[in-house]
Amino acid sequence: MPRSRRSALALLPVLALAAASCQSGGDRSDPEGSAASGGSLTTVRVAHVPSTLFAPLYLADAKGYFKEQGLDVELSKVKTGQDAVPLAASGKVDAVAAGFSAGLFNGVAKGLGVKVAASMGASTGERPSPTALEVSKRLVDSKKIENVDDLRGRKVAVAGGEGAAGGYQLAATLRQSGLTLKDVQVVNVAIPDMRTALAEGGVDAALAPAPFTTAMEEGGVAVALAVPPKGTSATGVVLGNAFAGKPAARKFLAALRKGAADLQGPGRSSDENLRILAEATGQKLDVLRKTPPYQWDPQLKPDTAQLSHQQQAYRDAGLLDDGQVAIRDLVAGLAEG
Structure with a gap:
């Protein structure tokens, strides 16, 4: 080839x-x-x-x-x-x-x-989605986070921070629930480090791309809470x-x-x-x-x-x-x- x-x-x-x-x-x-x-x-x-x-x-x-x-x-x-x-x-x-x-x-x-x-x-806008807003499974199991609105004031990991491409994807995802980037605390975390940050409680959620989303979910660390709209x-x-x-x-x-x-x-x-x-x-x-x-x-x-x-x-x-x-x-x- x-x-x-x-x-x-x-x-x-x-x-x-x-x-x-x-x-x-x-x-x-x-x-x-x-x-x-x-x-x-x-x-x-x-x-x-x-x-x-x-x-x-x-x-x-x-x-x-x-x-x-x-x-x-x-x-x-x-x-x-x-x-x-x-x-x-x-x-x-x-x-x-x-x-x-x-x-x-x-x-x-x-x-x-x-x-x-x-x-x-x-983004396809469908579930499962290649890019997703992943939330700590621990917080979901304890019912501390049940929907996107529960992320108000919480830490969300985005590679490169809010001014990066992931920042826009997060903004588009939050907008579906009436939130903006100003409603959450955006934390700059490298994509390979997001799983550890979620597992150890350093952040509450993470906007992650494929295939890291799949690995997080299969590892029992995170649950997909929301996905970017179709075409994002x-x-x-x-x-x-x-x-x-x-x-x-x-x-x-x-x-x-x-x-x-x-x-x-x-x-x-x-x-x-x-x-x-x-x-x-x-x-x-x-x-x-x-x-x-x-x-x-x-x-x-x-x-x-x-x-x-x-x-x-x-x-x-x-x-x-x-x-x-x-x-x-x-x-x-x-x-x-």
Whole structure:
């Protein structure tokens, strides 16, 4: 099975790699990116936060869809999207697959040179849900928390805090019960640490993504109290402005859409797909088999309505500066073709 070259680089090595490439005058000399050793492939450097939310990226890589487009995609792992987006703006990477944060809106309002070019995984709104508001089973069993309204004033874990992508997902989930982010105490807890925080009483609830939700519930630590509304999305693909204007950007998105096509219908959880996701994200295959999948728009079109809602949620929480981003200016016109 053809695969693009993969890199396990963390954030600082990404910077070092970019610097070395520029100093050598090597593969970035090609106006379309960088050529592979055979001279026929264009290199596209993608920073990503490993998550099943970005399944189209991993399928396109593993199944050779990028190479079909003449691209050699280098995947570099980063911890958070808010750290990686500036790398795309400066050209140190070409694209970022990650969650959208308040920092993205603040940055673009101040002239940060990036565009949202694609959507990624969205909530199904169904139970079981890939992303869920998990509550300590101890508190549920003692009937101290029976509904979302019982979370008023309580500590809720969100990776990256209220200004991260999870903060918007939490806001959307709370809104269904008439609550806002200001009605709870949002605590910044890394996703892998949420289970321990719930078990030890450090937090009362956690907004967690798949497959961590499944692991928490099967471990008897948490119970899903609520799920984000159908279509809730706070993740996608961000391109640096310089890369967005190149033909390689359209080819990159075309390959992503082919990956998204493999995630439609009952075949989206095929054994082949799950094995690819397990390898890409470091999750256990048996857990992924039990985890409900996200949904992906076949064309991965940027969801302008969700972006607008997200910006407003951050503004309501007092997380945005004075600038207001026009969503039409934030989105790249590369969704098709």
